[in-house]
Amino acid sequence: MTAPFSAAGFRRGARVGLALSAAIFIYGLAFGLVAAQAGLSWAWALAMSVTVFSGSAQLAALSLIQAGEATLMTLAATVLVMNARYLLFGAAIQPWLSQAGPLRAFSSLLLIGDANWIATMRAAEKGEADRAFLIGTGVPLVGAWLGGTLVGVIFGAVLPDPRAFGADLALPAFAAAMMAAMVRSRAALVPVAVGAAAALAVGPFAGPGWGIVAAGLAGGAVAALTARPGVIR
Known part of the structure; x- marks a missing residue:
């Protein structure tokens, strides 16, 4: 249907x-x-x-x-x-x-x-x-x-x-607003922390652009592995 x-x-x-x-x-x-x-x-x-x-x-x-x-x-x-x-x-x-x-x-x-x-x-x-x-x-x-x-x-x-x-500051401010809107529990902070750690680890050596990429890939991977699928009708 x-x-x-x-x-x-x-x-x-x-x-x-x-x-x-x-x-x-x-x-x-x-x-x-x-x-x-x-x-x-x-x-x-x-x-x-x-x-x-x-x-x-x-x-x-x-x-x-x-x-x-x-x-x-x-x-x-x-x-x-x-x-x-x-x-x-x-x-x-x-x-x-x-x-x-x-x-x-x-x-x-x-x-x-x-x-x-x-x-x-x-x-x-x-x-x-x-x-x-x-x-x-x-x-x-x-x-x-x-x-x-x-x-x-x-x-x-x-x-x-x-x-x-x-x-x-438009990009980091928008990204922070998105994060605040999406985080609803302490468990949801885990991908955020992993992404931040990846950015801090990669950024000083490869530059801020690659730091953003590393944060997105690392945080997204953790979110995908730890997410609990919900029911949307």
Whole structure:
């Protein structure tokens, strides 16, 4: 039996997405400012935000560009590693979303991000049955991300130093907010501690970028091994 996928569910999701869009706009603005500093035009920055749609991966790719180490292979590898967490996101939401049918499920996954994945998982746990909820949350977030990127890169020349406005803290602040939202027990702190230890061990020798990658891989692996599967109907 196919789960509901209706305009009403889309609207419920869109209201949640709109509530999250201000933070995503600011995050996109920070990326746009950094992209301008790396020498990207507004068209290239916007194209990156459309095709990658991941702040952490895009900022990591920009660090390679600024360091003069960017090749097609290194950029592709960086994006894949930084977005590896979406494998876990997809696995977690699959029992709920797959009941919408393959076409609707895969279309919805194109708009999944950290914020609306958390929001949708919480809604599903509370009984949300309409699978259009996920794509509804995603549409406002995509608009906010692209809008923030465009504004940031256009005004990057006017505001030449993003660090003066704290834009360089956007990624760690967003990651900390995600962690606070997802940690619900002491056991959930174990992957956080493992990830932090991995970052501290790798960062001083390989650089902060690889420290982030190590934290994500180590913390994600521990979370996958220790998670207790829940029931989402």
